[in-house]
Amino acid sequence: QKEVEQNSGPLSVPEGAIASLNCTYSDRGSQSFFWYRQYSGKSPELIMFIYSNGDKEDGRFTAQLNKASQYVSLLIRDSQPSDSATYLCAVTINAGNNRKLIWGLGTSLAVNP
Amino acid sequence: DTGVSQDPRHKITKRGQNVTFRCDPISEHNRLYWYRQTLGQGPEFLTYFQNEAQLEKSRLLSDRFSAERPKGSFSTLEIQRTEQGDSAMYLCASSLALRNIQYFGAGTRLSVL
Numbered sequence: 001q002k003e004v005e006q007n008s009g010p011l012s013v014p015e016g017a018i019a020s021l022n023c024t025y026s027d028r029g030s031q032s033f034f035w036y037r038q039y040s041g042k043s044p045e046l047i048m049f050i051y052s053n054g055d056k057e058d059g060r061f062t063a064q065l066n067k068a069s070q071y072v073s074l075l076i077r078d079s080q081p082s083d084s085a086t087y088l089c090a091v092t093i094n095a096g097n098n099r100k101l102i103w104g105l106g107t108s109l110a111v112n113p
Numbered sequence: 114d115t116g117v118s119q120d121p122r123h124k125i126t127k128r129g130q131n132v133t134f135r136c137d138p139i140s141e142h143n144r145l146y147w148y149r150q151t152l153g154q155g156p157e158f159l160t161y162f163q164n165e166a167q168l169e170k171s172r173l174l175s176d177r178f179s180a181e182r183p184k185g186s187f188s189t190l191e192i193q194r195t196e197q198g199d200s201a202m203y204l205c206a207s208s209l210a211l212r213n214i215q216y217f218g219a220g221t222r223l224s225v226l
Contacts, residue, residue: 043220046217049214092213103155
């Protein structure tokens with residue numbers, strides 16, 4: 001079982017719609033959860049991080065965390081064509097004395113004008 | 114620009130040659146990470162430093178790869194006797210140890226011919 005799983009997509013939504021991206025993880029001890037956006041040929045860019053159960057909002061982005069069900073999601077409201085990118089979920093796991101970031105493979109999002 | 118800086122942005126080399134990449138982290142960040150990413154995959158962890166100490170190195174990493182952070186500031190990643198399979202984007206990220214929120218540089222794209 002992969003430690004962090006995401007649907008590869010592509011997820012296609014019309015402009016102005018809500019895009020919903022999901023991520024599940026296997027380590028119940030995970031404490032920190034991150035969403036990164038990556039445009040083709042570019043490096044990952046931090047969008048949001050969340051530590052506590054519930055919702056965290058930042059502009060058009062909302063991260064939702066449910067530790068009991070071991071999933072974290074990212075909602076993008078009023079989707080724009082410029083949101084078309086791959087969205088990477090990353091989760092911190094405990095690895096010995098260190099906390100390590102484990103990455104999903106990413107979900108490709110296409111926002112159609 | 115106070116973000117993570119990587120140099121060069123692109124490197125084309127012939128198989129068997131050695132290459133070296135440089136990363137300058139965000140100035141107050143004491144942790145520095147190296148990742149490798151190929152198309153359709155999430156970032157693959159290579160190694161990380163806290164200050165000048167290399168705390169972890171991926172077991173998947175060939176001994177042809179070596180990294181240094183001699184003064185706890187910039188870091189170099191060297192690949193000796195490059196192979197075509199080394200072609201990838203090499204990403205550097207930095208963070209504060211306490212928060213582990215990683216910020217990425219633009220990456221170095223390596224092509225081995």
